[in-house]
Amino acid sequence: MTTLLIADDHPLYRDALRGALSLSLPALTLSEAGDLTSTVDILNREDIDLLLLDLHMPGSNDLFGLIHIRKLFPDVPVAVVSGTEDTQLISKIMSAGALGFIPKTASSGDIANAVQAILDGDVWLPPNLSDSVDEIDEEFSELADNVASLTPSQYKVLCFMRDGLLNKQIGYNLDIAEATVKAHVTAIFKKLGINNRTQAVLIASQLELEPPATSDH
Amino acid sequence: MTTLLIADDHPLYRDALRGALSLSLPALTLSEAGDLTSTVDILNREDIDLLLLDLHMPGSNDLFGLIHIRKLFPDVPVAVVSGTEDTQLISKIMSAGALGFIPKTASSGDIANAVQAILDGDVWLPPNLSDSVDEIDEEFSELADNVASLTPSQYKVLCFMRDGLLNKQIGYNLDIAEATVKAHVTAIFKKLGINNRTQAVLIASQLELEPPATSDH
DNA sequence: CGCCAATTACGACTATAGTCGTATGCGACC
DNA sequence: GGTCGCATACGACTATAGTCGTAATTGGCG
Incomplete structure (x- = not known):
């Protein structure tokens, strides 16, 4: 018996996914999560064979969340479900450790095929995009590894x-001394191979796709 | 006699544009530029009725370059030519003062129509996208205005x-004292309504679409 | 248990960022 | 020609960032 976890903040789309899968792949157990925290909770409690992950979930911070989950549960295959068509972004998603990319516009047949392929251990990409995304971005892959090592x-x-807070404010939020925040900051610099906060923020903002100021809609 | 300036770093695409336009709109003079500096030079020397601007030109820094040109030559209409299909990005382009957006996949007939419409004082968007892009992003428009006021x-x-340089390094590059750089930095903060460098870098990185580390190709 | 390695924690110190006051040059406009 | 506003320029001062050394804690592992 294989178990799937659908992680998407849109209940209707969770329903749609469930419908598309139950038709073609009846021998499945399905769990659902609406944000990153509950996704991690379920992965801790249950034995999941495949995670269908929407990047724009609350608390996910887009690629940040994918890297986070890949680090916590390196043995759980992840397929990213997203509305983007940007081949560069899809290349980054794959470089960050996803085993498949399912466009939100895919037909239920394609979705079922994709899930089956990844469960079988294959990598799956939408047919029309597999040409332009075949090679993974080495540089970005290394970056993702570095972030995962934090x-x-x-x-x-x-x-x-990344939100522009001062060390003092970060310390207040985490309930630790400013000196400790600074020690963490220095450690982050070393792991990412940089030497000041500006460069760290640039890297972090590459991993978050939605500009903070703009609403998703 | 109307004069067009084609600004695109790809000579072949300049040729293609010129071909598409000379067929339908023969009464045109055409100039060409391959980077932002020469674009500004030509705008200074010649009387241009419409600028066709590719965002990914060398030195352009994407939206940064558009805002820059809109500020230097507010009376010159600008149509952005780009390969993106991202409606959010197109909305930003229009909010930054472009009068039209021409996808690189557009047919020569559409391109000629777009150029004619903008020369007539209209705003032009690709037909299939005009629904989702009709409203401009107020927040982003204000941000563009603020950046233009620099x-x-x-x-x-x-x-x-935005490139992660220290004040000292910036001063060396511009051949001014570090104290002067700091004065500029403080002035930038006030104009953008922020109070530290991290937030400034985040804003600047929103205006540059290509991640610095990744090649364009 | 005893050991080791990694993480988290903090204080003291140095470097850089950011503020404030002020001076100079330059173009607009009476 | 005066003077007003603005951009540029800099020095002195304060606040924050970042480094270094060190200690307490935790979780494997023989």
């Missing part, structure tokens, strides 16, 4: 840095 | 900040 504390600090 | 020196400093 400890939980360092990860949180980097998230706050 | 003086030339401040603009240069912001570009260097």
Whole structure:
């Protein structure tokens, strides 16, 4: 018995996915999550054979969340479900460790095929895009590895840095001394191979696709 | 006699544009530029009725370059030519003051129509996208105005900040004292309504679409 | 248990960022 | 020609960022 986890903040789209899968692949158990925290909870509790992950979930921070989950559960295959058609972005998604990319516009047949292929251990990309996305972005892959090597504390600090907070404010939020925040910041610099906060923020903003100021709609 | 300036770093695409336009609109004079500096030079020397601008030109920094040109030559209509299909991005382009958006996949007939419409004072968008892009992004429009209000020196400093340079390094590049760089930085903060370098870098990175590390190809 | 490695934590110190006041040059406009 | 506004320029000062050394804690592992 194989178990799928559908992680998408849109309940209607979860329903649609469930419908598309139950038709072609009846021998499945399905779980659902609406944000990154509950996704991690379920992955901790249950034995999941494949995660269908929407990048724009609350708390996910887009590629950040994918890297995060890949680090916590390296054995769980992940297929990213997204509305984007940007081949560069899809290339980044694959470089960050996804085993498949399913466009939100895909037919239920394609979706079922994709899920089956990934469950069989294959990599799956939409047919019309597989040409332009075949090679993974080495540079970005290394970047994703570096970000994945951050400890939980360092990860949180980097998230706050990306929001433009001062070390003092980060310390207040995490309830630690400013000196400790600075130590984390220095450790992040070393792991990412950089030497100041500006470069760290640039890297972090590459991993978050939605500009913070603009609404998703 | 109307004069067009084609600004695109790809000579072949300049040729293609010229061909598409000379067929339908023979009464045109055409100039060409391959990077932002020569584009500005030509706009200074010649009387241009319409600029066809590719965002990914060398030195352009994408939306940064559009805002820059809109500020230097507010009376010259600009139509952006780009390969993107991202409606959010197109909305930003229009909010930054472009009068039209021409996809690189457009047919020569559509291109000629678009050019004619903008020369007539209309706004032109690809037919299939005009629904989703009709409203301009107020927030982003204000941001573009703020960036446009930067003086030339401040603009240069912001570009260097976005590249992760220290104030000292920026001063060396511009041949001014570090104290002067700091004064510019403070002025930038006030104009953009922010109070530290991290937030400035985030804003600047929103205006540059290509991640610095990745090649365009 | 005892050991080691990694993480988290902090203080003291140095470097850089950012503020404020001020001076100079330059074009617009009476 | 005066003077007003603005961009540019810089120095002195304060705040924040970033480095280094060190200690307490935790989780494997023999």
